[in-house]
Structures are given as C-alpha cells and as structure tokens.
Amino acid sequence: MQTIFIKYLKEKAKDNTSFIDEIADVLDIGYDAAYRRINLKTNLTLEETVKLAKHFKISLNKLFEVGSESTIVTELSPRPDDEKGLEDWLNSSYQNLYPLTKIKNASIIYAAKDIPVFHTLKDTILSRYKMYVWLKDNNVEMTKNKTTFEDFIKTVPESLLQSAFKTAELYENINISEIWTNTTINGTLQQVIYYFESGFVTKESALKICDDIEGVIKHIEEQAIIESHADSKNKAFYKLYLNEIHSMSNTIMVVTPFQKVFFTPFTVLSYFKIEHQATCDLMYEYYQKFMNNSKLLANTGEKDRTLFFNRMHHKINKLRDKINANNPFSFE
Template identity: 25%
Template sequence: MNNQQVLFFQAIKAALPEYQNLALSVAEKLGISTNEAYKKIRGDSNLTFQQIIKLSDCFDVPFLYSPKQSLSVTFSYLNVNEDLDMIGYLRNLLDNIKAIKNSNKKHITITTDDIPLFHFFKYPELTSFKLFFWANSANNLEMPFSSSFLSDEIIKISQELHATYLEIPSTEIWSKDTVTGTLEQIRYAFEAGHLTDTELAVKIVEQVRYCLTDMNMYAISSKKTIDPNHTFNWYNCDVLGSIAYLVDFKDHMACYNRFNTFNYLRTEDQAYCKQTKQWMQGLIMKSVSFSGQGEKHRNKYLYNAFAECDKLLREITNG
C-alpha cells in the first residue's frame, strides 16, 4: 500500500494552499506528532483505514487503490437533483477551481468543442442563457427563457469563477466547431420560442463576440492578466473527440470529463491522467497555435466566428 499512500499524500499536498505545511496539517488532523506524520508521508509508517477516511474527509481528497492488472478507474461527480440546483453546482465548481488556484504549482489543459464555461461567466446574460439551456437539456423541460432566470447570487459566483480561472495558467485546445455550439443553442432557443425577447437575444450573441475578443487579447500576449505567471496558450485542432479538463500539479494530476451536458466526472487516478495528458500532448502536436505569433491562423478563425455571430444576429433581427 505504501506507493498508494505516498501518492495519496502527494494529492493532499497539491490540494493545500501554498502557505500550509503538509506534515503539520496531517499531524493536526490525525492527532499525532509531526515526526510520525513525516513517517506516514514518506510511507515508512502505514496509515490505518480510519486515518485514511479522516484525511480524505478533511482535505476532500480520495484515496485511490486499484488491484494489479485492473483497468478500472474511480470517478466522482456532483449529484445534481431533479430541481437542478444551479447555485449548488456553481458553488461546487468554485470550490474546485479555488483549490486549484491555491495549489503551489498548477496548470489546466482543456480540450473542448464548446466555449469553456469560465469565459462566458464574465457576462451575466450569456451565463444565464447557458445555465437555462443546460437546465432544459438535463431535465427535458420546455420552459421559456428570460433574464429573471439569473439571480444576484449566480452573478456573484459566476464572476468569481471567471476571475479565479484567469489566475490559473492554462492551455486551451478548441475545435473548428467550438463557437458554433453556443450559437446553435441560441438559434434553437430563438426559433423554438424559448427565447422570445429579441433585444435579449441580440445581447447574448454580442456577449459571445465579447468572449472571442477576450480570447484574442489573451492569445496576443500569451497570458490572461497582466501577471506573467497567468500564462495562456490557445490551439486549434479540427477533431478533438471529447471535452476534458486536465489539472497538472507539481507531482499530481486530476482529470475532469464532462457528461450529461454540463456535469463532470472527476478522477485522480494517475495512470488514467497520464494517458489523458499524453493524448492532449498528441493533439497539440497536430494543432495550429493561436497564441503569440499565430496571428494569421487566429485572425482567420476569429473572422469566421464573428461572421457566424453576425449571421445569427441578422436572423434574429430580421425574423
């Protein structure tokens, strides 16, 4: 078990804020000496089953064990009830993204055929529409959309999610249809009569354009803020195959795979994460870079995306 125990402590360390000492934290939670905590961290002293449970609960880090020759992977996910508690969903997402931001070393790599949710969280109406669309898709509802779907609390949490993501170094790999997905959702809602307010529909499409303008700014400087540590790399790959988020810490990884429209499966199985990382690195090798000097390809991609936005705006205003 020692190897799994060492990996377990590496995962706990990755989840701790930079200022927090691992051995002191473990000693405090288990009620043992710091010296004994160091022995357990090194694998010289085995954890008891009760201690594993206690550490997992305290630090919200699972202990992962797979028998030899087993290809099974354990995932966790957010249990969203039939009422689809969006505030609960966003709070859980915020807890995850804050834990990543507070880690010593971190980097997120995203493969996606939809605009990463953290970007549209900057814009209230676009955020509201995406949450509305997810709610309808998840529960097979046919309710109309209005700006009242958005609460002050959702706005507050969403903007905090956006601000936190900007402070995490990241690489994003978009497909050729990444922007199209959101535009098609808006088009469908408008044509199906779920989005009847023309002015609101126009505003949502315009906010998609603002998201793309933000992306262009990040790509030009290869960073998301004025802080050089908040690096940003943007790639385009025609065929991706899945939406995945890989969080790479100093000595540990975590993978999030999206399912059921908006929810995600999370695992810290290192073999699985390693395979995911290798797959993403392979995609990057086949991708076109939009960051830094990739101006020509980036401008062409954005030109086509803006043209699709303009096309939808004409359909909405002339319809």
C-alpha cells in the same frame, strides 16, 4: 489491505485528537467498535472505508491501485438539476480551481468542444442565458412549465449569479492551455437559434446574446495574441491552440508538480473526476500529442490567426442575420 489503510489513516490523523475517538466520530460508532476496527478485530465495510477516505482526503486509487490497471474509482460532480444544484456545481468548480492559484506551475489543459464554460460566466446576458439552457436541459419542471428566458432572468437567485462570477474571475488567474477547433463555437450558436425559433428567447435578447458571444471571442483573441489572461492578477499564462484534425470533448486536465487530475463529461455539466495517476498520465500524454499537432495561435502568422477568428465572427453575423430576418421557420 486494512492494515495498510489504518496505518495511512494514522499518518493523516489530527495531532490533537484521539485517533480512536476520531474514527468513532466519523463512522458514528462507539469507542469499542472503533477500537476493534483499528486493531483489525473487525473488518471495515466498503461504506466505512469510503467515509474514512473522504474524511482524511485519501485517494483509494492511490492507496490500493484498486482492482487492476483497467479498473479505477471516479468521483461524480454535483448534479445541476435545479438552481440550487447549479449553484452547488459552481461552488464545487470553484473549490477544485482555487488551489491552482496557490500552486506554482499548476495549469489546466481544456479540450474545448464548446466555448469553455468559464468564459461565459461573467456579468452578462450570455451568462444568464447559459444558466437557462443548462437548467432547461436538466430540469423537467422548466420544460413542463415552458419557462421562457425572460421569465427565468426575473427570478434567477443573486447567490447563483455571484457563484458564477467569482468562478469566472478565478479562471483568469490560472495558467490555461485551451485546444479549440473550427467548430468550437457552433454549439453555443445553435443553442441561440434553437431557443429563438422555439419562442423561448425574444429577438431583443437573442441579439444581445450574440453581442456577448462576440465580446467573448474578441477577449479570447486578445489573450491568444499576448499569451496571457487580460485580467489576471498573477500574470497567469493563456495559450490557445487550433486543432484541425480531431474533435474535442470538453475534458479538463489539471496538472500540478505533485499530481494530475482530469474531469471528463458525463451529462450536461456533470463530470467524472479521475485521480488515478496511471490513467491521468495517459490522458496527459494524449493531450500533449494534441497540442503538438495543433497550431499555437500566438506563434502562427497573423493571417492564419485572423482567418480563424474572422471565421467565428462570420458565424455570429450569420446568426444575427437569421434572427433579424424574423422569419425563423422554414421547410428545408
């Protein structure tokens, strides 16, 4: 197995660098120690193998088909436990998405349990509120200090906001197929009423957030009708499916002519990145069946499409009514 690995590394090595020197540099060992590993006189440790695989951008799954068909290696995303972690998460998402704007026929399938995160990252009160909610879920100190939304927006780093905005803009230039259900909007609305009733979001802010959510839904409706991103620079397609049978999971499937990758949720915002091609093929087939059993809203009658979006607008209006009633506490 090490013979195969070393051979593969040599194919990936830089042409202008001594292969032994490069191995020594990556593993932080001497020339002689690197020479012994390359010539199979010393076995590579698991830690060394992983370091080399990362450096040369090699999938261990692809190379070794690790274990059996039921055993795969995954990559865990950065942990958004604080503002720096959230910024790292956004930048990592950007780096994962950016190549898709350069690859012909690359696309994403997004199984939307909640409103897809990228729709909520534009320069709005909603984007700042979503960051607040994510950090409240992950950051123990914010919970201990009882940080309000109004406190948070006064101190949110500009670099964090810019990372969010550029990632949202990038999403507009990728071919997207989103699968929604009639409950996809519910989680976001429930978060608003929860933090409003808990006293962490003021009435004024809560109503502004409702306006922004409504703006997102209207924008998505426009795109669903024309089957294209409204603000796309490269005419990327946008297809919205309604599934009335299954619940979604917020799994994101990336499809290119060369490979498939999917990102599946782990905790709040954290995800596992899976590149094992046999598993990715199974996931792709699974979502193809999902879409075949769903309604493409551009092709459904105007009545069905209008009913779907009116249902969401009705929910937003009910939330506004509850906030405006200014009587959040009840014994039900």
